Amino acid sequence: MLAPVTISDMYSIRAACEADLTAVVELLVRLQADPGHHIGYHGTTAEEITEELTQVVRDWPAGAVVGCDEHGAVRAVLSAEVRPELGRAWLYGPFVDVPTGHPAARQVWQNTADELLDLVTTLPRLAGVTDLELYGHRRNRGLGDFAARHGFAAGSASRVFTLTGSALRSVLVGAVPDPVGPRRLDNDPETRAQVVELHERCFPNRTVTGNQLVRGARGHTVVVLTGADGVIGYAAGFVQEKELYVDYVAVDPNMRSAGAGRSLVRALLRALAAAKGVRGQAAAVIALGNDASERMFTALGFGLHLELVAYRRR
Secondary structure, rough: OOOOOOOOHHHHHEEHHHHHHHHHHHHHHHHHHOOOEEEEOOOOHHHHHHHHHHHHOOOOHEEEEEEEEEOOOOOEEEEEEEEEEEEEEEEEEEOOOOOOOOOOHHHHHHHHHHHHHHHHHHHHOOOOOOOEEEEEEEEHHHHHHHHHHOOOOEEEEEEEEEHHHHHHHHHHHOOOOOOOOOOOOOOOOOHHHHHHHHHHOOOOOOOOHHHHHHHOHHHHHEEEEEOOOEEEEEEEEEHHHHHHHEEEEEEOOOHOOOOOHHHHHHHHHHHHHHOOOOOEEEEEEEEEOOOOHHHHHHHHHOEEEEEEEEEOOO
C-alpha cells in the first residue's frame, strides 16, 4: 500500500517573484498544449502567455504563487487577475506538472493545487476578494475536481471558434468598406458614451469595463456602427502574436438579424490587421447556447476549435 503523499514530498509553495517569469512561461507553454491541463485565459505560445501575464494580469508576481521541486525548478503555478473594485478575481490555473508515471499523480496534482489556492488567496492583492472564477478545457478533469472540492459551481460552457486560411483571407481582402459602415471609434464623446452604455448592458461585470474599452486601457481596438439614432453596435478585439482576437461584439437588440454583427466583425479584423499586421488565425469565444453568435461567426467561416467551462465561487 502506498504511503500518503504530502505536499512536502513533491513541491514547496511560495509567492512568485519576477525572476520566475521565464520558467513559468516555459512550463505553461508545455502544459497548455495538453487539453488535460489547458486553461482558457491563456494562449499557447511563449509570446502570448508572456503578454497575458505581464499586460493582462499586470504586475504579475504580486498576484501569483509557484511550486518548486527540490532543485528549485518551477513545477506549478497559479496566477490571479484581480479587480478589487468588483471584489472579484480570475484564477489562471492551477497548473501542476506531475512527473510522468508517478504512482500518485492525481493526489499530487490535487494536493499541490490546494496549496497554491491556499497561498494565493492570502496575498495582499486578493484582500477583500470573495468572488473567484476558474476557466479551463472541458477535458481538464483535474480542474473540474478541484473546483468541486473548493465550492466552485460549474457555469455555462463556452466555445472557441477560429478562422484560418482562405476564409480569413477573404474577410481581410473583401470588398472596400462601405463609407457608412463600421469605422474606428473616434473621440466623439456621445458615441463613446453610447458604446460604454451598450457594453455595460451586454457584458456586465466583465474584466474590461466600458470606460476601459473605449479608452483602450486594456489594448483593445474598437470599431463602431452608427445610424440616425446613434450607436447600432460595436466590436472590440486585440492582436496577439499569431492571432487576431475578437473579444466583444454587441449590437442593439432592435437592430439584430440585419447583418450588423457580421459587418462589425469584418471591420474589426481588417482594422486589427491594418494596425498590427495580418496573422494566421482569428479567434472568438462564444458562450454555449448563444446560437445567434455561433450562426454569425459560422457564416463568416469560423469553425469550432475547442470547448471551455467556467467555474465560479462567490
